[in-house]
Each structure stands twice: as C-alpha cells, then as structure tokens.
Amino acid sequence: MDAKMMDAVSADMMSMPGMQSMDMALMQACMDACAACEQSCTVCAVQGMDCAPASMNCADTCNTMMRSMLRMQGMTPASMMAMLDACIAMCETCEDMCLPHAETSEVCKMSAQACRACADACQALKESMAV
Amino acid sequence: MDAKMMDAVSADMMSMPGMQSMDMALMQACMDACAACEQSCTVCAVQGMDCAPASMNCADTCNTMMRSMLRMQGMTPASMMAMLDACIAMCETCEDMCLPHAETSEVCKMSAQACRACADACQALKESMAV
Amino acid sequence: MDAKMMDAVSADMMSMPGMQSMDMALMQACMDACAACEQSCTVCAVQGMDCAPASMNCADTCNTMMRSMLRMQGMTPASMMAMLDACIAMCETCEDMCLPHAETSEVCKMSAQACRACADACQALKESMAV
Amino acid sequence: MDAKMMDAVSADMMSMPGMQSMDMALMQACMDACAACEQSCTVCAVQGMDCAPASMNCADTCNTMMRSMLRMQGMTPASMMAMLDACIAMCETCEDMCLPHAETSEVCKMSAQACRACADACQALKESMAV
Numbered sequence: 298m299d300a301k302m303m304d305a306v307s308a309d310m311m312s313m314p315g316m317q318s319m320d321m322a323l324m325q326a327c328m329d330a331c332a333a334c335e336q337s338c339t340v341c342a343v344q345g346m347d348c349a350p351a352s353m354n355c356a357d358t359c360n361t362m363m364r365s366m367l368r369m370q371g372m373t374p375a376s377m378m379a380m381l382d383a384c385i386a387m388c389e390t391c392e393d394m395c396l397p398h399a400e401t402s403e404v405c406k407m408s409a410q411a412c413r414a415c416a417d418a419c420q421a422l423k424e425s426m427a428v
Numbered sequence: 429m430d431a432k433m434m435d436a437v438s439a440d441m442m443s444m445p446g447m448q449s450m451d452m453a454l455m456q457a458c459m460d461a462c463a464a465c466e467q468s469c470t471v472c473a474v475q476g477m478d479c480a481p482a483s484m485n486c487a488d489t490c491n492t493m494m495r496s497m498l499r500m501q502g503m504t505p506a507s508m509m510a511m512l513d514a515c516i517a518m519c520e521t522c523e524d525m526c527l528p529h530a531e532t533s534e535v536c537k538m539s540a541q542a543c544r545a546c547a548d549a550c551q552a553l554k555e556s557m558a559v
Numbered sequence: 560m561d562a563k564m565m566d567a568v569s570a571d572m573m574s575m576p577g578m579q580s581m582d583m584a585l586m587q588a589c590m591d592a593c594a595a596c597e598q599s600c601t602v603c604a605v606q607g608m609d610c611a612p613a614s615m616n617c618a619d620t621c622n623t624m625m626r627s628m629l630r631m632q633g634m635t636p637a638s639m640m641a642m643l644d645a646c647i648a649m650c651e652t653c654e655d656m657c658l659p660h661a662e663t664s665e666v667c668k669m670s671a672q673a674c675r676a677c678a679d680a681c682q683a684l685k686e687s688m689a690v
Numbered sequence: 691m692d693a694k695m696m697d698a699v700s701a702d703m704m705s706m707p708g709m710q711s712m713d714m715a716l717m718q719a720c721m722d723a724c725a726a727c728e729q730s731c732t733v734c735a736v737q738g739m740d741c742a743p744a745s746m747n748c749a750d751t752c753n754t755m756m757r758s759m760l761r762m763q764g765m766t767p768a769s770m771m772a773m774l775d776a777c778i779a780m781c782e783t784c785e786d787m788c789l790p791h792a793e794t795s796e797v798c799k800m801s802a803q804a805c806r807a808c809a810d811a812c813q814a815l816k817e818s819m820a821v
Contacts, residue, residue, distance in 0.1 A: 298729055305797045306733060332725060336691055339760045340699060342604075343612045350502025350605045353615065357495055358511070360753065361488040367732045371481025376514075376521040380489070383507075383514035390507040404698045429598055436602060436666045463594060467560055470629045471568060473735075474743045481736045484746065491622065498601045535567045612764025619757055620773070623750040633743025638776075638783040642751070645769075645776035652769040 298328055306367060315374040320425040323418070324366055330411075330418035331363035331384070337411035338391060341404050348394035348405060355391035358384055359415060374426060381423045388416035429459055437498060446505040451556040454549075455497055461542075461549035462494035462515070468542035469522060472535050479525035479536060486522035489515055490546060505557060512554045519547035560590055568629060577636040582687040585680070586628055592673075592680035593625035593646070599673035600653060603666050610656035610667060617653035620646055621677060636688060643685045650678035691721055699760060708767040713818040716811075717759055723804075723811035724756035724777070730804035731784060734797050741787035741798060748784035751777055752808060767819060774816045781809035 307321045335356045342352035362384040365372055372380075392412035398405035438452045466487045473483035493515040496503055503511075523543035529536035569583045597618045604614035624646040627634055634642075654674035660667035700714045728749045735745035755777040758765055765773075785805035791798035 299726065299800065301796065302730060302733055302800055305800075309736075332729075333692065336725075336756075336760060337695060339757050340695055342615065343702075343761050343763055345607050345609070345611065347607070348502075349607065349611065350499040352502070353604065354492075354496045354499055354502040354507075356757075357492040361485075361492045363729075364488055364732050364749075365485045367729060368481040368485055368736050370736055371479075371483070371485040371521070371525070373521050373524075376485075376517040379510075379514040379517035383510040386507040386510035390502070390504050393504075394502070403694065407692065407695055407698075430595065430669065432665065433599060433602055433669055436669075440605075463598075464561065467594075467625075467629060468564060470626050471564055473746065474571075474630045474632055476738050476740070476742065478738070480738065480742065484735065487626075494598075495601050495618075498598060499605045501605055534563065538561065538564055538567075610764075612761040614764070616754075616758045616761055616764040616769075619754040623747075623754045626750055627747045630743040630747055633741075633745070633747040633783070633787070635783050635786075638747075638779040641772075641776040641779035645772040648769040648772035652764070652766050655766075656764070 298325060306369070310369050313369060316369060316372075318426075319369075320422070323422045323425050327415075327418040327422045328363050328366050330415040331359040331366075334388065334411040334415035335359040335363070337404075337408040341395060341408035344402065344404055346398055346402065346405065348391065348398065348408075351387075351391040351394040352408060355387050355412060358387040362419070378423060378426065381419045385416045385419045385423075388412040388419070392416070429456060437500070441500050444500060447500060447503075449557075450500075451553070454553045454556050458546075458549040458553045459494050459497050461546040462490040462497075465519065465542040465546035466490040466494070468535075468539040472526060472539035475533065475535055477529055477533065477536065479522065479529060479539075482518075482522040482525040483539060486518050486543060489518040493550070509554060509557065512550045516547045516550045516554075519543040519550070523547070560587060568631070572631050575631060578631060578634075580688075581631075582684070585684045585687050589677075589680040589684045590625050590628050592677040593621040593628075596650065596673040596677035597621040597625070599666075599670040603657060603670035606664065606666055608660055608664065608667065610653065610660060610670075613649075613653040613656040614670060617649050617674060620649040624681070640685060640688065643681045647678045647681045647685075650674040650681070654678070691718060699762070703762050706762060709762060709765075711819075712762075713815070716815045716818050720808075720811040720815045721756050721759050723808040724752040724759075727781065727804040727808035728752040728756070730797075730801040734788060734801035737795065737797055739791055739795065739798065741784065741791060741801075744780075744784040744787040745801060748780050748805060751780040755812070771816060771819065774812045778809045778812045778816075781805040781812070785809070 338356040731749040
C-alpha cells in the first residue's frame with residue numbers, strides 16, 4: 298500500500314479506543330499479505346482442482362480482512378480479533394487443500410505459500426494486539 | 429435462496445467430513461440473514477453517519493459468510509466456526525454503532541435489526557454444529 | 560429487498576440529477592435478479608466444470624451491480640449505463656458457458672436461467688433510463 | 691502481482707479465442723492500478739464526505755475488474771470490453787466526486803489520482819485489444 302495513504306490510515310487510528318497500540322508496520326504487512334493471498338487464491342480457483350472452493354472462500358475472506366484494516370474506524374478490538382482468527386482459519390484450510398497439489402501445480406504451490414504467509418501475518422498482528 | 433438450488437447445496441454436504449449433521453434449514457436461514465444484512469448495511473453506509481465504516485465492514489463480512497455457506501466444499505468445521513464467530517462479532521459491532529441513531533434514522537434502525545438477526549442466525553447455526 | 564429499506568433508497572434518488580425518472584419497481588426487480596444470480600453462479604462455480612471462471616466473474620459483477628443500485632448517490636446516468644452494459648455482457652457470457660451443461664447439470668441449468676433473468680432485468684432498467 | 695503467478699495467468703490466455711494478442715504487460719499494469727484504486731477508494735469512503743458512495747462503488751468495481759483479469763478463462767472479448775468501459779466510467783465518476791475535495795483532503799487527492807490512473811490503464815488495455 299502507498300506510504301502516504303498508510304499515513305492517513307495510521308493517523309485515524311490514534312483516536313480509537315484500544316487501537317492506539319496497534320503496530321502499523323505489522324498491519325501494513327498483514328494488508329499486503331491479504332492482498333497477495335486474494336490474488337493467488339483467485340488464480341488457483343480457476344484451475345478446476347478440488348481446492349477451488351477453499352481458494353474462493355480464502356480470496357473473499359482475505360479481501361474482507363484487508364478492507365477491514367483500511368476501515369479500522371468500524372472495528373473494535375473484539376471484532377478485529379475475531380476477524381483475524383477467521384482469516385487464519387480460512388488460510389490454513391486453503392493451505393491444507395492446496396498442499397497435496399504442490400508437487401504437480403506451480404499455482405497451488407504459490408497459493409499454499411501465500412496462505413501460509415497471510416496466516417502468519419494475521420497471527421503476528423493478533424499477538425501485537427494482545428500485549 | 430431458491431429451493432432447488434438449496435437442494436444442490438444440501439446434496440453436496442452429505443459427503444463432507446463433519447458436515448453431515450449440519451442443519452440445512454438453519455443454514456438457509458443464516459444465508460438469508462446474511463444477504464439481508466449485507467443489503468441493509470450497504471444502504472446504511474451511504475448516509476454519511478459515523479456508523480458507516482462498521483456498516484461497510486459488516487456488509488463485506490456478511491457477503492463472505494453467505495458465499496462460504498454456498499461453497500461448503502471449501503470449509504472445514506474449524507474454519508466454519510471461526511467464520512461464524514467473526515460474523516457474529518462484526519454484526520454486533522455494527523449493531524452497537526447503529527443503535528445510537530435508531531431514534532433519528534429509520535435506516536440505522538433497520539440496519540441494527542438486520543445485524544441482530546444475522547448474529548442470532550449465525551449463533552443458532554454454530555450451536556447446531558457444536559452438538 | 561425489504562420494502563421499508565427500498566423506500567429509503569427511493570427517497571434518496573429524488574434529489575439526484577438525471578435519476579428522478581428511474582423506475583423504482585424495475586430497479587428493485589434488477590437488484591433481486593442480481594442477488595439471485597450471484598447466489599446461483601457461486602454454487603455453479605464449485606462444480607469443477609469449465610463454466611466456473613465465468614460463474615465467478617458473473618457472481619462478482621452481479622454483487623457490484625446490486626451494491627451500486629443501493630448506492631445510487633455514487634452513480635451518474637453515464638456510469639449506471641456502463642455498469643448495466645457490463646452486467647448484461649457478463650451474464651450473457653456466463654449463460655453461454657453454462658447452457659452446454661444444462662442437460663446434465665441441474666445447477667448449470669438454474670444458473671443459466673438466473674443469468675438470463677438478470678441480463679433481462681438490467682436491459683429493462685437500462686431502457687427505462689434511456690427514455 | 692507476483693511474476694511467477696503472472697506467468698501462470700499468461701500461459702492460460704494463449705489458448706483463449708480472441709485473447710492471444712492481449713498485451714500481458716498492459717494487463718498486469720491494469721490489475722495493479724485496479725488493486726491500488728480499490729485500496730485508495732476504500733480509505734476515501736470512510737472520511738464521511740459526499741464522495742463516499744462513489745468511492746465504495748469504485749472500490750467494488752475495481753476489485754471485480756481485477757479478479758476478472760485473473761480469471762480470463764471466464765471472459766470473452768465482448769465482456770472484457772464492456773467491463774473495461776464500466777470500470778473507466780466508474781473511476782471517472784469517482785474522480786469527479788473526489789476532485790472538489792482535493793485541496794482540503796489529502797486522501798481525496800490520492801484517491802482522485804488512483805481513479806485517473808486506473809481509468810487510463812483500462813483505456814490502454816482496451817485500445818490494445820481493439821487493434
């Protein structure tokens with residue numbers, strides 16, 4: 298995400314109860330991981346393989362997660378935590394569905410990696426909030 | 429949702445591990461509540477009130493929740509539970525943001541009701557899965 | 560869509576340049592057709608058939624079309640016309656991809672019908688605007 | 691978008707009627723512009739300004755446009771052209787709504803620029819297809 302736009306997002310968060318301590322670098326990394334995972338899973342979903350339904354679910358979930366971080370004025374710490382948990386769970390489900398094809402499909406391999414990276418970025422952000 | 433299409437969704441679920449006991453009537457009610465909540469929150473979000481960011485987050489979350497139920501081949505019991513929790517949390521955040529305007533805005537009042545109904549429908553589905 | 564919510568949408572449109580003559584019954588029918596088509600195409604897309612990519616494109620387009628009608632404050636007659644044209648084109652592409660499977664897949668048959676109905680509803684709304 | 695993932699998208703397109711001549715560099719630039727515009731408009735939409743409805747419409751349209759390019763198997767030249775026209779029209783509507791605030795809101799200024807860049811990228815891709 299553009300650095301100036303990130304500054305605008307960051308400035309807004311300073312006034313939100315329970316959000317001031319949010320690590321903006323981790324949040325930006327999480328948004329980027331969500332955006333990358335949405336794209337990978339969208340491509341993976343058109344291969345006609347059995348991971349396609351999980352890939353579509355994961356793409357939609359990652360897009361909603363990214364948008365929610367761009368609209369933190371409409372989040373609470375509780376809803377943020379629950380969304381991060383859902384995104385982690387959905388990424389892990391999709392990773393599990395793609396991994397068995399990683400040997401034969403380069404797209405599934407990249408998609409599984411994007412899911413893992415996204416789940417990890419969500420987990421890191423979640424841990425920073427819990428402190 | 430169309431009854432014949434629901435039959436197709438239902439037939440698919442019979443072969444999924446941990447999903448056979450899913451109550452299809454509760455799932456259909458949950459999808460309908462998600463669809464209604466997405467529409468209400470989308471209208472609410474263009475009023476220029478301070479509940480708008482929560483309404484946009486809730487609309488996207490409800491759409492993703494609804495689609496995930498239409499693509500249960502890509503869900504596991506664990507990811508389904510986490511998604512339902514996130515949808516409940518997001519609906520409750522949005523309801524809390526809309527309720528203070530319920531006296532002055534008919535749209536916020538309807539939106540808060542749609543959020544409550546959606547959270548309840550998700551909760552009912554979640555409890556049926558946990559049994 | 561809920562009748563009271565539709566009244567709120569309708570009231571907003573009275574003040575928009577070039578939108579006062581919009582036929583609200585046709586617009587409501589179009590939103591309902593978009594919502595139904597999004598659901599059908601989402602189910603169709605998880606069958607693993609070659610119409611899946613078109614079905615995903617159509618589901619996303621119909622959702623965006625429906626939301627745009629719920630947010631007419633952010634549309635002009637020109638952007639509305641272009642969106643309706645795109646939705647018609649996408650529905651027709653998806654219908655063409657699903658029809659060859661209509662004999663063997665009940666879901667594709669329903670999906671093709673939902674696409675046809677949505678394209679027709681968009682066309683009717685477009686013609687009412689052009690008057 | 692990741693270069694390896696782009697190769698996979700590109701390879702798929704070689705077998706599609708009417709798509710072989712698609713300029714992949716222009717398509718990648720268009721996808722990146724759509725992704726950037728979706729993010730900018732999403733941030734713009736939570737400012738509570740009168741461009742918010744157009745920004746939400748534009749964000750959804752850009753996301754659908756980007757996903758459609760990731761799923762070209764589900765597009766025809768005709769539906770691709772219509773989608774590009776709709777995306778151009780929606781970006782221009784949003785740019786027009788944001789520009790009046792460009793002096794006072796840095797976010798609106800960035801959003802208007804992202805809309806312009808996205809409309810231009812769609813136009814360039816459209817012209818390459820028409821040749």
